[in-house]
Amino acid sequence: MTFRVFNFYSGPATLPLAVLEKAQAELTNFRGTGMSVMELSHRSDAFLAVLRSAETRLRSLLALPDNYRILFLQGGASLQFSMVPMNFLAGGSADYVVTGTWSEKARKAAGSFGTANVINPISADGYTSVPAPDELRPTSGAKYVHYVSNETIDGVEFPYDLDGLGTPVVCDASSNILSRPVDIENYSLIYAGAQKNIGPSGVTVVIVSEEFLETCRSSQNGVLSYNSFADNESMPNTPNTWGIYIIDLVCEWLERQGGVEAISLINDAKAKLIYETIDGSDGFYKGTAEASARSRMNVTFRLGSAELDAEFCSGAKAAGLVGLKGHRSVGGIRASIYNAFPIEGVERLVEYMTDFAQTKG
Numbered sequence: 076m077t078f079r080v081f082n083f084y085s086g087p088a089t090l091p092l093a094v095l096e097k098a099q100a101e102l103t104n105f106r107g108t109g110m111s112v113m114e115l116s117h118r119s120d121a122f123l124a125v126l127r128s129a130e131t132r133l134r135s136l137l138a139l140p141d142n143y144r145i146l147f148l149q150g151g152a153s154l155q156f157s158m159v160p161m162n163f164l165a166g167g168s169a170d171y172v173v174t175g176t177w178s179e180k181a182r183k184a185a186g187s188f189g190t191a192n193v194i195n196p197i198s199a200d201g202y203t204s205v206p207a208p209d210e211l212r213p214t215s216g217a218k219y220v221h222y223v224s225n226e227t228i229d230g231v232e233f234p235y236d237l238d239g240l241g242t243p244v245v246c247d248a249s250s251n252i253l254s255r256p257v258d259i260e261n262y263s264l265i266y267a268g269a270q271k272n273i274g275p276s277g278v279t280v281v282i283v284s285e286e287f288l289e290t291c292r293s294s295q296n297g298v299l300s301y302n303s304f305a306d307n308e309s310m311p312n313t314p315n316t317w318g319i320y321i322i323d324l325v326c327e328w329l330e331r332q333g334g335v336e337a338i339s340l341i342n343d344a345k346a347k348l349i350y351e352t353i354d355g356s357d358g359f360y361k362g363t364a365e366a367s368a369r370s371r372m373n374v375t376f377r378l379g380s381a382e383l384d385a386e387f388c389s390g391a392k393a394a395g396l397v398g399l400k401g402h403r404s405v406g407g408i409r410a411s412i413y414n415a416f417p418i419e420g421v422e423r424l425v426e427y428m429t430d431f432a433q434t435k436g
């Protein structure tokens with residue numbers, strides 16, 4: 076059997092073993108073509124079938140209404156920080172809800188293309204919470220309101236779909252897409268870098284309503300235009316064919332798990348196991364996010380000192396629990412437990428946490 080560890084990295088992240096094995100089995104002769112999927116022309120029937128299958132599966136998993144398009148882009152979620160305002164801001168203003176490192180980066184990027192207003196209170200103590208709906212102060216004339224549904228670095232997740240109150244909602248769902256059901260019709264555009272819940276890095280999924288797309292028809296050309304992707308089946312240029320292929324396999328795997336509702340229950344159970352261990356540790360472990368905004372995907376916590384954090388991580392690594400070090404900008408511990416992360420790995424982590432607290436506490 077292949078040597079595998081429990082991989083808690085935040086992205087690129089764990090992929091389902093079944094997906095890796097299928098990709099391995101098909102690697103040198105993709106479905107009778109006599110070549111790998113990476114060697115196929117993106118215009119070939121064999122590749123078009125992959126792209127259409129990935130799109131069809133995503134549509135069904137997300138229960139997308141007919142008036143939404145799915146686009147496969149490159150440039151990571153970071154390109155979306157600029158591409159959204161390039162296409163939709165046109166020198167005007169937009170509202171940004173800033174709840175963590177990524178939403179702040181998105182707001183900053185938008186500032187190069189127009190006015191980006193922050194519309195929620197931000198605590199001086201760092202990013203530990205999300206605003207209640209009545210704390211938002213939307214501005215008049217905003218072209219859209221942007222938020223990040225799960226802040227991967229800060230471990231803060233919105234427990235609700237943001238209501239734009241008539242303003243189109245744009246959401247960076249990179250780290251919780253397909254992890255729980257959402258009401259798509261609340262959104263005009265959702266984007267997600269694939270490397271956490273959907274596939275490998277290098278491909279970004281954009282879900283956008285046709286009505287919203289129409290509002291930016293003339294603003295950009297070429298590979299910076301959403302409409303050129305929509306008008307050319309995501310291929311105004313050569314797409315990330317390998318990435319789209321893996322997305323198709325991950326979606327096929329998710330269908331076998333019972334879809335988004337079923338995986339959502341498993342995700343809740345996984346996160347609960349770790350948060351209960353934190354809360355039952357008499358303060359040995361301290362969660363960094365407020366309980367009401369705790370992420371189900373990135374569980375962030377600290378021990379009593381940076382030295383103890385480091386000791387925790389190196390002991391975990393020796394026990395086959397890899398990638399628990401928090402992001403370099405915030406430190407601490409982060410357990411990323413996306414859809415494909417198995418519950419057995421969470422159980423092993425919880426056992427390790429309990430033993431470590433007993434030995435060091």
Ligand SMILES: Cc1ncc(COP(=O)(O)O)c(C=O)c1O
Nearest residue numbers: 151152153177227247249250268
């Ligand atoms: C929520 C969120 N947005 C944006 C990004 C940036 O993604 P990329 O590195 O693909 O540009 C990340 C990366 O981890 C993320 O977690």
